[in-house]
Amino acid sequence: MAYIQKKQSYRIGLYVLTILLFVVILFSCSVGAADIGMLDALKIILGKLPVVGTRLNIKSLPDSAITIVWKIRFPRVLLAMFAGAALALAGTTYQGLFRNPLAEPYILGVSAGAAFGGTLSIVFGLSKLLGIGGTSLMAFIGSVLTTFIVYRLGRGQGRTSMTHLILAGVAINSLLSSFISLMMILNREKLDRIVLWTMGSFTGASWEKVLLEALSTVIGMFIICVYGRELNVILTGEENAKHLGVDVEHVKRRLLIVSSFMSAVTVSVSGIIGFVGLIIPHGVRLVVGPDHRVLLPYSAVVGAIFLVLADTMARALMPPVEIPVGIITAMFGAPFFLYLLIKSKKSGAM
Amino acid sequence: MHGNLKYNPLISVRCLNWYYGNNHILKDIYLNFEEGTFTTILGPNGSGKTTLLRNITTALKPGRGTIFLKDRDILSYTNRELAHYMAVVPQNTYIDFGFSALDIVLMGRQAHLERFKDEGAEDVRIARQAMEYTNTWHLRDRIVTELSGGEMQRIVIARALTQQAAILIMDEPVSHLDVYHQMELLNLIKKLQYEKGLTVILVLHDLNLASQYSDTIVLLKDGYIKSKGTSQEVITKANIENVYNIDVHLIDHPRTGLPYVIPVNGMETVNRHNKNIKNMARLNLLK
Numbered sequence: 001m002a003y004i005q006k007k008q009s010y011r012i013g014l015y016v017l018t019i020l021l022f023v024v025i026l027f028s029c030s031v032g033a034a035d036i037g038m039l040d041a042l043k044i045i046l047g048k049l050p051v052v053g054t055r056l057n058i059k060s061l062p063d064s065a066i067t068i069v070w071k072i073r074f075p076r077v078l079l080a081m082f083a084g085a086a087l088a089l090a091g092t093t094y095q096g097l098f099r100n101p102l103a104e105p106y107i108l109g110v111s112a113g114a115a116f117g118g119t120l121s122i123v124f125g126l127s128k129l130l131g132i133g134g135t136s137l138m139a140f141i142g143s144v145l146t147t148f149i150v151y152r153l154g155r156g157q158g159r160t161s162m163t164h165l166i167l168a169g170v171a172i173n174s175l176l177s178s179f180i181s182l183m184m185i186l187n188r189e190k191l192d193r194i195v196l197w198t199m200g201s202f203t204g205a206s207w208e209k210v211l212l213e214a215l216s217t218v219i220g221m222f223i224i225c226v227y228g229r230e231l232n233v234i235l236t237g238e239e240n241a242k243h244l245g246v247d248v249e250h251v252k253r254r255l256l257i258v259s260s261f262m263s264a265v266t267v268s269v270s271g272i273i274g275f276v277g278l279i280i281p282h283g284v285r286l287v288v289g290p291d292h293r294v295l296l297p298y299s300a301v302v303g304a305i306f307l308v309l310a311d312t313m314a315r316a317l318m319p320p321v322e323i324p325v326g327i328i329t330a331m332f333g334a335p336f337f338l339y340l341l342i343k344s345k346k347s348g349a350m
Numbered sequence: 351m352h353g354n355l356k357y358n359p360l361i362s363v364r365c366l367n368w369y370y371g372n373n374h375i376l377k378d379i380y381l382n383f384e385e386g387t388f389t390t391i392l393g394p395n396g397s398g399k400t401t402l403l404r405n406i407t408t409a410l411k412p413g414r415g416t417i418f419l420k421d422r423d424i425l426s427y428t429n430r431e432l433a434h435y436m437a438v439v440p441q442n443t444y445i446d447f448g449f450s451a452l453d454i455v456l457m458g459r460q461a462h463l464e465r466f467k468d469e470g471a472e473d474v475r476i477a478r479q480a481m482e483y484t485n486t487w488h489l490r491d492r493i494v495t496e497l498s499g500g501e502m503q504r505i506v507i508a509r510a511l512t513q514q515a516a517i518l519i520m521d522e523p524v525s526h527l528d529v530y531h532q533m534e535l536l537n538l539i540k541k542l543q544y545e546k547g548l549t550v551i552l553v554l555h556d557l558n559l560a561s562q563y564s565d566t567i568v569l570l571k572d573g574y575i576k577s578k579g580t581s582q583e584v585i586t587k588a589n590i591e592n593v594y595n596i597d598v599h600l601i602d603h604p605r606t607g608l609p610y611v612i613p614v615n616g617m618e619t620v621n622r623h624n625k626n627i628k629n630m631a632r633l634n635l636l637k
Contacts, residue, residue: 001491002452004469099446226465233457236445239409243440244513245433245461290447293468 003291010294017301021081024305028077028312029069033319036065044069076205079213079269080311080325081304083202084276086217086266088303090259091277092284092296093224096231097252098162101285105263105277108169108256109146112176114267115198117142119180122194123187135197136209140268146172147260160252199324200271202311209269220262221300227251228292235290275329276303276310279337286340306333358421360385360517360549361406366415368401375401377573379415385516388543388550390560392584393570394594399553400441402570403521406551407438433461436517437510441525443502445494451505452490455481458512473512480511484538500531507538517549518542525555532556536563557611561585562603569593585609 003010029041044066090105098107106112120126121138150172154165180198184191230251233241241248263277280303281295288294307325310332314325359382368376376398383389391399404410406417408424417424419435427435437458445454458480459473469477481487484504494502503523510518518539524532540563542548554560560567560581567584569577571593577584586609590598596615603610 002450002456004456004474005452007468229460229463229468232449232453233460235447235449236443236454236457237440240440240443242409242429243407243433243436243438244457244509245430247429290449291453 003289003293010288010298013288014297014301017298017305021301021305021308024308025077025081028080028308029073031312031316032068032073034065034068036069040065041069041073045074075207075210076202076311077308078210079205080202080307082210082213082217083266083270083273084280084303084305084307085300086213086220086262086303087273087277087307088280088284088299089217089221089224089296090263090266091303092281092292092299093231093255093259094277095281095285096235096292097255098166099235099237100166101282102278103166105259105266106173106272106274107166108260109150109172109176110143110260110263110267111272111274112173112180113143113146114139114264115142115180115272116146116176118197118271119183119194122190122197123183133208136268139271140264143264143267144261146176147264151256151260159249160256196324198272200273200326201314201322201324202270203322213265213269216262216265220258221296223258224255225293225296227255228296231255231292231296232290235292271324271326273307273326273329275326275333276307279333280306283337283340286343359383360420361424361551362418362421363402363406364416364418366402366405366412366417368398368405368410368413370401375573376405376413379575381568381575381578383517383549383551384566385549386543386547387565388540388563389552389566389568390564391551391553391568391570392555392557392560393576397570397593398573399570400521403519403551403553407436407519408432430461433513433515435515436519437513437515439503439506439510439518439520439523441521441523443506445502448493448495450490451486451492451494451497452477452481454494454505455486455490455508455512458509461513476514477508477512480508481505483511483542484508500527500535503527503531503535504538507535511542516547517551519551521553522555523552524559532559539563557585557590558603561608561610562606581608585611 026038026041026045029045030036030038040061044061047066048070087105091103094103094105094107095101097103117138117140118135120142121135126134126138150165150168151160153168153172154161180194184194187194230241230246233244233246234248234251238248266273281299284299284302285295288298307329310328311325313332314323314328317323317328361381361383363379363381366376366379367374379402391402393399401410405412406424408427411425419427419432424432452474455477456469456473458477459469463469463473478487481490484507486501486504486508489497489501489505494505497505507523520539523539524535527535536559539550539552543550552560552564562581564581566578567581568575569584569589576593577586577589585600587598587600590596590600590611596613599612599614601610601612602608
């Protein structure tokens with residue numbers, strides 16, 4: 001069935017997923033050492049909102065619960081939500097642009113650059129020098145610079161060659177990895193911090209980070225979704241797309257910049273969380289098909305749900321130890337993905 | 351031509367030259383494509399056929415010279431504008447993603463759709479008409495990765511028709527189809543030319559198909575235009591033997607009366623070998 005014939009059911013599906021996302025958010029806010037119910041969590045969150053809040057009385061709840069939900073759990077959940085959406089969106093976009101199901105947000109050096117910047121800041125103690133956000137800032141600068149270099153290397157004669165881009169990304173990735181390993185070996189006392197940071201975590205969530213991540217994700221999502229139909233046409237080949245009237249160079253450039261920026265912001269606030277940007281778009285595609293007008297919004301919501309759940313597990317599975325969320329995403333994501341793959345092979349859907 | 355009545359071709363190629371590195375691929379090409387005509391570009395491998403076609407579709411930028419579409423430099427058109435004038439069917443369309451056939455055909459509406467609009471009922475009607483025309487409407491819900499080569503080719507032509515462009519450009523559309531599907535496709539294109547007034551520009555390998563279907567044939571050799579004109583003017587013993595470096599025998603096609611090429615190069619030798627092989631087989635049987 002064509003997209004336009006199923007538009008209505010796609011829309012309903014998106015509503016259902018969005019409701020599910022809200023439930024998951026409340027659930028995640030209620031999980032933890034302090035026992036707070038989902039309804040109380042809802043009350044606390046609504047009570048803090050401007051208009052609705054004045055009509056709601058949350059005085060009856062203990063102050064500690066309010067603090068835990070509003071200052072600790074909720075910002076962390078929101079950060080995971082936006083990060084999941086951003087990574088899934090960037091992954092979907094890259095997979096479409098490169099026409100390669102193995103493309104992911106880190107393919108152009110975003111993660112290697114961020115890890116390099118982050119490692120530099122940890123090794124040279126810049127995190128203290130530049131205040132709390134030092135490592136994030138350095139990671140952001142690192143990933144933006146690296147992506148820029150890879151992008152310049154992949155461009156030639158006025159057009160962007162996707163093969164060159166990938167190869168340049170691979171080369172720069174391994175170059176930076178070698179530097180990072182060298183710095184780790186030379187600074188063994190800081191090894192733990194570097195490794196933990198690169199594994200990704202939402203422990204350091206704050207409202208400032210949430211705001212930053214929300215802004216970049218929402219703006220990025222809007223821009224990317226505008227190009228959904230163009231991405232479909234590009235999937236059938238770049239020359240085809242040109243003949244069908246798509247300004248391929250313009251679309252590629254804009255989408256590469258937006259999704260790289262989105263990934264860079266995400267990596268700098270949360271570290272390197274692998275797998276979300278790879279399996280969410282791919283898994284969603286197995287279920288809803290390749291049309292980006294469906295795929296992009298679905299991936300965003302499913303990515304958000306997935307990462308919120310993964311982060312909830314990260315902090316709740318073995319308290320008080322926090323498992324890096326990147327481990328969870330791979331540990332639970334990979335088997336689920338394999339299940340989808342086997343299922344789709346059996347039904348011949350791919 | 352009378353008085354001040356100005357006459358201009360739809361597409362006009364003026365002194366086109368194209369280089370690949372130091373190789374001079376196209377040399378001083380002058381060509382006009384008239385509205386509503388069926389033109390085939392012929393020539394041996396490496397003679398510049400596809401390069402010429404891809405210059406016209408602006409997939410390549412001319413090294414020197416200009417191509418005019420409706421008296422305007424073709425490079426000054428945006429992709430979107432160009433898609434309103436010409437629909438291009440590439441040599442091979444291989445789509446590795448699970449779109450339905452109707453999804454693919456509706457992509458032909460890309461250049462007609464506003465940014466925030468999805469395809470409407472009118473677009474579906476146009477796509478349906480195109481698919482009925484190419485006999486593919488029954489395939490609409492099929493996933494394109496499951497279609498055969500011939501079906502896919504017809505889907506891509508339906509997509510081209512959905513563009514509602516006046517010019518249809520195809521690069522070797524039949525080279526990987528069997529003889530039945532070759533005829534089916536070329537008959538369809540001829541019908542489009544006749545019924546919808548399309549201007550058709552093709553690259554073909556098959557001299558005989560070109561001879562039967564084309565109004566105009568352009569014969570290329572080493573990047574030059576060796577000959578252009580009607581089938582009778584271009585498909586001559588002298589031209590073919592010169593350009594393809596083979597010996598040929600020419601007859602008239604029994605139905606169309608148009609030239610039909612029979613290559614005879616080395617056929618005496620083949621014939622002798624065949625006879626000897628048969629003789630050897632007979633001897634073996636006697637043993």
